[in-house]
Amino acid sequence: MGLPEVLMVAEKPSIAGSVANILSKGKHDTRGGKLPVHYFEGTFMGQKVLFKVTSVVGHVFNLDFAPEYQNWEKTDCLDLFSAKTIHKEASGGVIRHLRDVGKNVDYVVLWLDCDREGENICFEVLSCVKPVMKNWKEKKRIYRARYSAITTPDILHAMANLSDPNQNEAHAVDARQELDLKIGVAFSRYQTTFFRNKYSNLDSSVISYGPCQIPTLGFCVDRYDTIQHFKGERFWSMQVTVKKDSRVIPLTWSRGRLFNQETFFVFAKKLVDASAAVVTSIQESSSVRKRPLPLNTVEMLKLASKVLGMGPKECTVYAERLYLKGYISYPRTESSAYPEHYDILGAVERHCSNPQWGGYVSDLVARGLQLPRRGVDMGDHPPITPVASVDSNALPGGESMLYDLICKHFLSTVSDDCKFVNTRVKLQVGDESFSYAFKRVTQPGFSALYSSKFEDEEEEEEEEFNGAAYEFAKGDVLEINAVTTKEGLTSAPGYLTESELIGLMEKNGIGTDASIPVHIANIVERNYVSLGPHRTLVPTKLGIVLIHGYYYIDPELVLPTVRGNIEKECTLIAQGKAELEDVVDHSLQVFKEKFVFFKEHIAGMDTLFESEFSLLTESGKPLSRCGICKRFMKYVRGPPPRLYCGECNVTYNLPPNGTIKLYKELKCPLDGFDLLLFSLGNSERFVGTTFVLCPFCYNNPPFEGFSHMGCNECLHPSCKFGLLANGVCPCPNDGDELEESGCEGMMVLDRESHPNWKLCCNKCNKIIRFTANIHDIQVLKTHCEECNASLVKVVFNKLNSPLPDGQLEYTGCIMCDEFLNGIIELVSGRNKHVKLVHRRGRGRGRGRRGGSRGRGRGGKRSVFDDM
Helix, strand or coil: CCCCEEEEEECCHHHHHHHHHHHCCCCCEEECCCCCEEEEEEEECCEEEEEEEEECCCCCEEEEECHHHCCCCCCCHHHHHHCCEEEEECCCCHHHHHHHHHCCCCEEEEECCCCHHHHHHHHHHHHHHHHHCCCCCCCCCEEECCCCCCCHHHHHHHHHCCECCCHHHHHHHHHHHHHHHHHHHHHHHHHHHHHHCCECCCCCCCCCCCCCHHHHHHHHHHHHHHHHHCCCCEEEEEEEEEEECCEEEEEEECCCCECCHHHHHHHHHHCCCCCEEEEEEEEEEEEEECCCCCCCHHHHHHHHHHHHCCCHHHHHHHHHHHHHCCCECCCCCCCCCCCCCCCHHHHHHCCCCCCCCHHHHHHHHHHCCCCCCCCCCCCCCCCCCECCCCCHHHCCHHHHHHHHHHHHHHHHHCCCCEEEEEEEEEEEECCEEEEEEEEEEEECHHHHCCCHHHCCCCHHHHHHCCECCCCCCCCCEEEEEEEEEEEEECCCCCCCEHHHHHHHHHHCCCCCCCCHHHHHHHHHHCCCEEEEHHHEEEECHHHHHHHHHHHHHCHHHCCHHHHHHHHHHHHHHHCCCCCHHHHHHHHHHHHHHHHHHHHHCHHHHHHHHHHHCCEHHHCCEEEEECCCCCCEEEEECCCCCEEEECCCCEEEECCCCCEEEEEEEEECCCCCCEEEEEECCECCCCEECEEEECHHHHHCCCCCCCCCCCHHHCCCCCCCCCHHHHEEEECCCCCCCHHHCCCCCEEEECCCCCCCCEEEECCCCEEEEECCCEEEEEEEEEECCCCCCEEEEEEECCCCCCCHHHCCEEEECCCCCHHHHCCEEEEECECCCHHHHCEECCCEECCCCCCCHHHCCCCCCCCCCCC
16 A cells, blocks of 8 residues: 555645745655646655645636626626626646546645635635545545745745635635626626617727726726816915025025915015025924835835836736745735744845845844834735845846845835934025025935835925035025016826825725736726826726716715725625625625616716717728628727627627628628628738638627637538638647646638638637648548547648649648648737637636647547537
């Protein structure tokens, strides 16, 4: 009998490799490809065992609607609030991998990320492994490892202190996922269909609503409205400059700005003949700029945007990379207080030899560390700190900047405060009082390393004492250089910055430290806001009209209070103080009532749209005939692109980001609509997907499980452009990372690609391109005996045939035949349409880029297997 087996599962392959390397002390065997399994022997629960360490790639499942709710046209949006949901595999092959590697194991140790999402993934993993492991009900066999950094001490400590996975935290994620899906899709489908069928220039293919996304947009539009409603007030002020030590310095008038012109000129006349300013008093006061609090995720996002010009989503990507490389601790935390037993001195001392700040750190250690300011311990992860000292110049650009910021922030938290003396000099010019203010640094403290611009300071105070330092004495007489008057208008506040928006979202409970960057990225990608100078967020016409429309119908759809309450209730679930079903049912009922009210009053929002966008009836050019009324339909380029039949008053959506043209005046055999050709390009330089489509079938697929369908997915035997006639083989694997694999698509011959012949995947952007000079290609009815792919007949050009003896024709399998393998190449084409064309539910792709060649070689699977 073999050794008992312990399966350990991490969230990413790199983490699994690090865990295996640390626990085995570098002595382990590795097998497998994209999800490697690391094997080594050791001791577990007092017995000798075989460890198997592997990983998933994020969530194992995605939540989506059941197939019967996928079709936009056939599903009443109100039904979505009570619709059945299903869990679909998120990445191809992960479920099968977990079942294979988990078969007959004795124990499971879960090394998923230690946050709510990670806890949720724990139970996704267990749902795959439990059915195949040994007697998991008999005794305790499932454990949870909790850690905050991928370092040897943290991993060993986690292994020595295993606990249980937290079902409550997993349920909190389940609740949020279901609410976001049902609420978001119901509103998004309804308003997208309503407005897309009326207006032509919406600049967005999907007019989405999200319970977090719209309040986030609301903050941006609120600031926009403040700017638009701002009325500048005219003011007058006096400017006096004096000479001091051969330099000219400006004085500040004690009356500041006056808003009455007559009153201002009364004072101004008194200074016309003034020639000197007399120092009447000198006031000094001490002030302190406190060292920063330990760094949590929200503060990191704000600093990255404000200081580094780095967007929140970009920042999270770089932080994740630094964490996976073992350079920083876990980057998702709400805590701003170091743990009680945290070895701060050890963490600081490892930076003594750092080439950038080693000198500062050595001096700091010699002087003695200051106690960190007491922040808030949220009980999740410690604040973000460096766990290794590296030369930031050796890191890639974005990682280098973020690592530099994190290190300097950490070191500043245990450095001295910055101390300085503020000096205000008061001067008399005639009957009027003026002043000059400056400051002197008496103790640089952390500011010697961490520039003051990194800190959130009171700007008014900064500006008040920003003058150059000079020596003054009471009674000094300074020659006046110039007396001028200034007329101006008060200015409106600027557009909301990313940093300000992040702060508002945190304050109002919109999103979590992990989801805030996603919500901000979404409103940019949806074209609701654009990114302006200094990372400001400028609302677009569409974003403004949407928010004003929501305010008109139901302000609570925008205000953060409702979503904030949902976040609080999800937190109660995580704490075990509320039940999953109660929270979901209550929240869905609230939003269902709001949805009904929204539908009944959408005419109010429609009025706003009509004043800003062009009507569909007045746009577009005739392109193709409707299969119902036989009249020409208008092609509206958009975005989004559509066909509009004025006779039937029906709109047919088209795939975006490519070109659309009439296809040889051929008609769909199912419904009589003119066929169209969609293309992303077909040249040696630019290769993209091309496929034929019927507008009616594309919007109303004749087969279940499709939200949009081109002819390259059609399984109807009468469609000569369909999958049965032109499908060749499953989408192959090109060696990409697993996150971009698992495509369920088929490679389909593009009949219009001559002379640059190609097969295009009908789900992703993979393309098999033929490199030889080929006259014609035909897909045959016969199949490969080895892999079941359809055989192809290739006819070469007479002058360039690679076949011996002048032969022109060759028949074989492109997956298995060495000759055909030699004249093809697998490339990734232009794929802007992919995310939108194959939309499921709320925009999730049915397949992801990549695939498994194993289905082609020996998989015995063909396009006919599903018939």
